[in-house]
Amino acid sequence: MDSDESDFYGDDEIVADLESRVASFDVSQWWEERNAAAASISVMDRKVKKEPLDSTKLHNPYAGVPYAWQLTETVNDFLGRLPPETTEHSERLPWIFVCNPYIRRKDRFNAQNQRSRGNEDEAPEEEGSRLDTLIEGGSERLDILLNYKQGLEKTTKSKAMQAKLLRQEQEDATRDIMGLAHMCKIKAGKASWMLFCQPKDVNEVWNVIARATANNELGIAAKVAPWNPYTDPTGRKDRIVCVYTADFSDMADVTRVLRRLRELKLVEAMGRPIYYKPGS
Structure with a gap:
């Protein structure tokens, strides 16, 4: 040495x-050391007879969130209710969300990320996370x-x-x-494909992404930034759209989502770069 x-x-x-x-x-x-209690609960859970999950049932982690798509409305109605180009940002309306109803996620109001500053408006949590x-x-x-x-x-x-x-x-x-x-089943978090578009294009881009997300073609959820009159009084700043993937370490799925975005003409056709933000 x-x-x-x-x-x-x-x-x-x-x-x-x-x-x-x-x-x-x-x-x-x-x-193992810090989850002995959780392991004990898990054993108890296995003793309880559970009903089989109905794969045909739709799920919405944003149920009851006014600035998100609801299963009680059509996607068309949702897009008409919250067009991102003109919908104003506020503390009560920080983003506009849409979920993939075919992938079950934890209800937003019960999610732990709601108690973690800076993570409140990220991807819906996986069950058991x-x-x-x-x-x-x-x-x-x-x-x-x-x-x-x-x-x-x-x-x-x-x-x-x-x-x-x-x-x-x-x-x-x-x-x-x-x-x-x-x-810990924290595999999504901030993991998302990020697109930037001009305000005049944001409604069109969001319409395509929202429909594809609701139709199980992209990731687990998506969000778009509404217009913020305080930071962008003229309404000319680019808007960001995030398409959340299920697992930042699953490169096959991350690539699949990008491929579908390209097929939907949302990458090269926009003339803007697209970025992937990994991590939880």
Whole structure:
């Protein structure tokens, strides 16, 4: 071992602390330890006879949300009720939503993301998801990363080597958190294809996306930004449309949604780039 490697973490105390914390962090073990109660409940649930899920039944996680499509109205009525070009943004109308009624998701009013600032208006949650567990575990893993960085800065390693090793640890932390997110069934979140269009085109674009989403052709849900007269008094700023995918790690499905958007002439025909925002 060269001198750089020998003083990587600093003194023996830092070595013992950081190596034990980083090396011992096991996502699967973390999940098991903190969900013993949930596992017990799961066993009890299996003892209860459940009715088979009716695959023909439609589901709407936005039921009762006034700025979302309702199963009690046609898609045409919904589009006429909330045209994004002229519908005004407000605290009570931050976005306009449409769900894929063929994919069951947690009711919005019972979703944990409604208690997570910045996530209230993202993709509808999967049944059985544990956002609170992800936040707790993710925060703990980030604390380990921070301690690692602080210990690294106390060493005599070159700045270039520190940067290289920190990047590796950041990649490891990202992989751990993504793995935890998957086990917590937080696989959608902010994951979406994002399109930008001019105000004069937003109604047409949204009409196509809303119909395709409601017809089970795209992702699990979609949203469009209404007109905000405070930040865009002239109504000339581009509008964003987000098409949520079911699982950010499922590249086949992510690609399928993009392919369908192209078939619907919503990518190249618009003359605007399209972006994918991964992550939960």
